[in-house]
Amino acid sequence: MSASTTVAAPLSTPPLGGPSLPQERRLVTSIPGPRSQELLDRKADAVASGVGHTVPIQAVAAGGGVVVDADGNSLIDLGSGIAVTTLGNAHSKVVAAVQAQVAQFTHTCFMISPYESYVAVAEALNRITPGDHAKKTALFNSGAEAVENAIKVARKYTGKQAVVAFDHAYHGRTNLTMALTAKAMPYKSGFGPFASEIYRAPLSYPYRDGLSGPDAAAKAISLIEKQIGAGNLAAVIIEPIQGEGGFIVPADGFLPTLVEWCRANDVVFIADEVQTGFARTGSMFASEQFGIIPDLITAAKGIAGGLPLAAVTGRAEIMDASHTGGLGGTYGGNPIACAAALAAIDAFENDGLIERANEVGEILTGRLTALQAADPRVGDVRGRGAMVAAEFVHPETKEPDAALTAAVAKACIADGVIVLTCGTYGNVIRFLPPLSIPDALLNEGLDIVASALAAQ
Numbered sequence: 001m002s003a004s005t006t007v008a009a010p011l012s013t014p015p016l017g018g019p020s021l022p023q024e025r026r027l028v029t030s031i032p033g034p035r036s037q038e039l040l041d042r043k044a045d046a047v048a049s050g051v052g053h054t055v056p057i058q059a060v061a062a063g064g065g066v067v068v069d070a071d072g073n074s075l076i077d078l079g080s081g082i083a084v085t086t087l088g089n090a091h092s093k094v095v096a097a098v099q100a101q102v103a104q105f106t107h108t109c110f111m112i113s114p115y116e117s118y119v120a121v122a123e124a125l126n127r128i129t130p131g132d133h134a135k136k137t138a139l140f141n142s143g144a145e146a147v148e149n150a151i152k153v154a155r156k157y158t159g160k161q162a163v164v165a166f167d168h169a170y171h172g173r174t175n176l177t178m179a180l181t182a183k184a185m186p187y188k189s190g191f192g193p194f195a196s197e198i199y200r201a202p203l204s205y206p207y208r209d210g211l212s213g214p215d216a217a218a219k220a221i222s223l224i225e226k227q228i229g230a231g232n233l234a235a236v237i238i239e240p241i242q243g244e245g246g247f248i249v250p251a252d253g254f255l256p257t258l259v260e261w262c263r264a265n266d267v268v269f270i271a272d273e274v275q276t277g278f279a280r281t282g283s284m285f286a287s288e289q290f291g292i293i294p295d296l297i298t299a300a301k302g303i304a305g306g307l308p309l310a311a312v313t314g315r316a317e318i319m320d321a322s323h324t325g326g327l328g329g330t331y332g333g334n335p336i337a338c339a340a341a342l343a344a345i346d347a348f349e350n351d352g353l354i355e356r357a358n359e360v361g362e363i364l365t366g367r368l369t370a371l372q373a374a375d376p377r378v379g380d381v382r383g384r385g386a387m388v389a390a391e392f393v394h395p396e397t398k399e400p401d402a403a404l405t406a407a408v409a410k411a412c413i414a415d416g417v418i419v420l421t422c423g424t425y426g427n428v429i430r431f432l433p434p435l436s437i438p439d440a441l442l443n444e445g446l447d448i449v450a451s452a453l454a455a456q
């Protein structure tokens, strides 16, 4: 097949409402091909070097379980653009909702002239987030912005200032969220000074700390009480499963113990579900996996099928603590993004996507666990639903093996499979496939991962 920007003939039955792209891995050039390379050269000249990329292609179409590049290569997508296109790229319900809205009006600014879709998204989030207490929502543009606003709201409500984040945390790249994020390179190095009154507590990391959930929580709580004091603490913020930090699933009892301590000490418990939200973990929100009801939840990534939207949802009395005009932004809750979110939430609730996340998770966990049994360099396989990772180590010492991880990821991409790495030590490959991926394609992607590992 020759290199071309034309994509091949449509499939008659696209999976789960995506565009009609052939669901196949197809390499017609090496990666990057000439057209992709041309774009990467322009990028190097025109785009700030600080904005990196993982997969050296020029994307021209995506849907189901593939991303197609300008050279005609079709890559298996095991990353969903970092857990964003959970529904599948260009999902038909999202496309229709966006097309209808964009022809109606594109912006009024919700703080100037309110419109219905913003309110409907707030109602939907108040309904589908954990807990049946009275809730309210505010909408923003990015995960980092949602996190910033959750902290603002918690400080205003409690009249306190300190905030606790955890080891291996990732909460974004703005100034306050850099302070909350645990990893220096590439997220913080040289970008200080950082916001004050941010403290860091130890996480539960069962593969490495060997502690029970309650014991790990007791360690964190002791540090908080000794070094900060509950009387000064506005909020504890934590990802129920660490995302960028390595898909670390805390031991049973860790999160419930923290929530209970927060309740007893007038501290707002914020679950940062920007990566874990919207069916990804096999429930609508990961908090449900651990039996916790957060005071506030931040959401973004999967919320709107790829359009930029973010939210803070939580207890009405906390969300209402801010004076009018204290929260908002020019674009927050843009009507096109809200239309997309309503379509996406409809699909999450009514098209069997939670069940599908669990099916995808069974395939991922089954295949990766088999790999672990056969190869001691796969130290740990962990996750929930369709959010699963493998941690690579030197078998004798369990020391992180970042070089092996990078080599496996690079080989996968060269062979037409998009995988993402993560982890404080850079030794984790995370799997976040779109739920629209056909089983056969997912299995083929995992075959490539296995052979990439075997070749190292």
Ligand SMILES: *Cc1c(COP(=O)(O)O)cnc(C)c1O
Binding pocket: 141, 142, 143, 144, 145, 147, 170, 171, 172, 173, 239, 243, 244, 272, 273, 274, 275, 276, 300, 301
């Ligand atoms: C991605 C992410 C963020 C930041 O979201 P942006 O939209 O990139 O600002 C915050 N928290 C978590 C848990 C994330 O995964």
